[in-house]
Amino acid sequence: MNISEKNQYYIKIFHELDDPASQAEYLMMLGMKKRDDSKLHRDSFRIAGCKTGIWIDGQETDGIVQFKSDSDSLLVKGVLYIFEDLYQGGTKKIIKENPPAFLAAISDDVIYPEIKNNGLLKCCQKMLHF
Numbered sequence: 001m002n003i004s005e006k007n008q009y010y011i012k013i014f015h016e017l018d019d020p021a022s023q024a025e026y027l028m029m030l031g032m033k034k035r036d037d038s039k040l041h042r043d044s045f046r047i048a049g050c051k052t053g054i055w056i057d058g059q060e061t062d063g064i065v066q067f068k069s070d071s072d073s074l075l076v077k078g079v080l081y082i083f084e085d086l087y088q089g090g091t092k093k094i095i096k097e098n099p100p101a102f103l104a105a106i107s108d109d110v111i112y113p114e115i116k117n118n119g120l121l122k123c124c125q126k127m128l129h130f
Helices: 003-016 020-033 074-087 092-097 101-105 113-127
Strands: 054-061 064-071
Touching (some): 003 074, 064 113, 074 113, 092 113
Antiparallel strands (some): 054 064
């Protein structure tokens, strides 16, 4: 699947999990698959302006973006797991052309809009500036 198809896949999942409890359970399950990376927990890697701790670091090599991410929230770790599925190994052009549309399908009762806008969307912006 390409990034656009994966984005649609996650949108479909979150629409099928139409209640916040089911969506939260799904994100927590994904978050538990992500290993803790406390080495990232430095101010230079933290996404500023988000009340949840989100850290991301990466690099671009030969046009390919590779990154690591972590959060102090299991729910947000689940979203970061999806980010890795979508964007790991992609180019900046592909990342820019495929914003994380699936975020809108996640209930605001599960991931607050301020975390979506002030943290998670900033992760994508940071990927474009490695």
